[in-house]
Amino acid sequence: MASMTYAQPSTAPITTVDEAIERIGVGRFQWRLLLVNGLTWAADAMEVLLVGFILPSLIRNWELSGGQAALVGTATFAGMFIGAWFWGMLGDRIGRRSVFLWTVFQTGLFGTLAAFSPNLWTLVVLRFLTGTAMGGTLPVDYAIMAEYLPTKDRGRFLVYLESFWAVGTIAVALLAWIFIPNDPVNGWRYVVGFGAVLGLLGLWIRRSVPESPRFLLVNGRADEAKAALEHVAAVNGRPLTLGQLKAEGRVAKPSFGRLWQPALIRKTLLLSLIWFSLSLGYYGIFTWLPQFFRAQQITLLPVYEYSLLLAVAQIPGYLLAAFLVERWGRKQTLAAYLVGSAIFSYLFTIAATATTILQSGMLLSFSLLGAWGALYAITPELFPTEVRATGIGWTSAMARAAGMIAPLIGGYLLDNKLPLTLALTLYAAFFVLAAVATLFIGRDTRNVQLADVSRQTSYGSGS
Numbered sequence: 001m002a003s004m005t006y007a008q009p010s011t012a013p014i015t016t017v018d019e020a021i022e023r024i025g026v027g028r029f030q031w032r033l034l035l036v037n038g039l040t041w042a043a044d045a046m047e048v049l050l051v052g053f054i055l056p057s058l059i060r061n062w063e064l065s066g067g068q069a070a071l072v073g074t075a076t077f078a079g080m081f082i083g084a085w086f087w088g089m090l091g092d093r094i095g096r097r098s099v100f101l102w103t104v105f106q107t108g109l110f111g112t113l114a115a116f117s118p119n120l121w122t123l124v125v126l127r128f129l130t131g132t133a134m135g136g137t138l139p140v141d142y143a144i145m146a147e148y149l150p151t152k153d154r155g156r157f158l159v160y161l162e163s164f165w166a167v168g169t170i171a172v173a174l175l176a177w178i179f180i181p182n183d184p185v186n187g188w189r190y191v192v193g194f195g196a197v198l199g200l201l202g203l204w205i206r207r208s209v210p211e212s213p214r215f216l217l218v219n220g221r222a223d224e225a226k227a228a229l230e231h232v233a234a235v236n237g238r239p240l241t242l243g244q245l246k247a248e249g250r251v252a253k254p255s256f257g258r259l260w261q262p263a264l265i266r267k268t269l270l271l272s273l274i275w276f277s278l279s280l281g282y283y284g285i286f287t288w289l290p291q292f293f294r295a296q297q298i299t300l301l302p303v304y305e306y307s308l309l310l311a312v313a314q315i316p317g318y319l320l321a322a323f324l325v326e327r328w329g330r331k332q333t334l335a336a337y338l339v340g341s342a343i344f345s346y347l348f349t350i351a352a353t354a355t356t357i358l359q360s361g362m363l364l365s366f367s368l369l370g371a372w373g374a375l376y377a378i379t380p381e382l383f384p385t386e387v388r389a390t391g392i393g394w395t396s397a398m399a400r401a402a403g404m405i406a407p408l409i410g411g412y413l414l415d416n417k418l419p420l421t422l423a424l425t426l427y428a429a430f431f432v433l434a435a436v437a438t439l440f441i442g443r444d445t446r447n448v449q450l451a452d453v454s455r456q457t458s459y460g461s462g463s
Helices: 017-024 028-062 066-094 096-114 120-146 151-179 187-206 213-218 222-236 256-260 265-295 303-327 330-350 354-382 385-415 420-439
Strands: none
Touching: 017 213, 017 222, 028 066, 028 096, 028 120, 028 151, 028 187, 028 222, 028 303, 066 096, 066 120, 066 385, 096 120, 096 187, 120 151, 120 354, 120 385, 151 187, 151 303, 151 354, 213 222, 213 385, 256 265, 256 385, 265 330, 265 354, 265 385, 265 420, 303 330, 303 354, 330 354, 330 420, 354 385, 385 420
């Protein structure tokens, strides 16, 4: 009987970050990083969404016009637009960890001060400063999360991180429900303050997160990269033998202009279009439609209950997206959710009661937030390490720009009493446009290792 031989695991020293991350796998470190980033992501969701809950109190207590009150939301999105662009580039220059800490600290600081604002203009300024810090959270959170994950688990973990948005939505709705009705004068201050405190808690926990080894290696800091990988391996309890780490160094300092060079320009343009279109439709529908139905004298659920139910509908949308991005692919999942969002938008045309409006909203919330989850998964994978945070920051800025424009479009449609079908067609068209752009973005990134420098990749091939 012939003897059988079995392949033995390689004992050769590991010399690349990719090999090390794959060997370490998913363990305690990655789950802890998910919770650390997720806590801050939930706090950011609270900071963005709390504006809608506090504006009625501000209008009543400070005797503001609708236009004056809207400045609070506009200032927040304007700050996020600038912050996403600025902090994203800085994350590629000085490191993910430094920006990782500074943005959370500033969000907590300015958010806390905003809770004590004595007047509108102080609040507007502080909300703008809070927004600049929040805008920087996304690029570095997703960059550092992606760079610590093995290929087969990266997509679902990035969707899991985005799902903390639903946690923040639920939290801010509950806080508003608890404080504002019981203290109509100062209840809004507690809502603003609690969101800031949650962010500061995230800062305390984040101190233990090491710098991304990919960033360290691309910047010639091989010894530090080796130490970071050894730390992760120890936390996960996985043996790891590291040799001299090798990487193809960057060809120039990271800059915004690198996104528009031949190797990246197609991805940058298409991702910018997708982020802008999805955000325009998302904010347009959810900020404008309730006003339309009230104008038609249709009684809606109180804002707290309505927001909670929409947030609950997001959770299965995220979970299905986390499954599909790994089984079906990022592009296919994103495109399908976007087309679904366009279809579900039209359910509002036949909604005539509070119940049918809620059902339509929950289906749309399920689909839209699933699309966001898939988009957050694919975006970090399409940019190389040297400009990953810059790329995520820029595309996120496009979403913030759309967030500033969407309410204006909705207000114009409402003021001119244009048909509901026309408005929904406009927003649905942007969802379809984003779906088409997704199909042209290049090779799907499922099961593709992250690229480190732009000359290693061409239109999402990762090779």
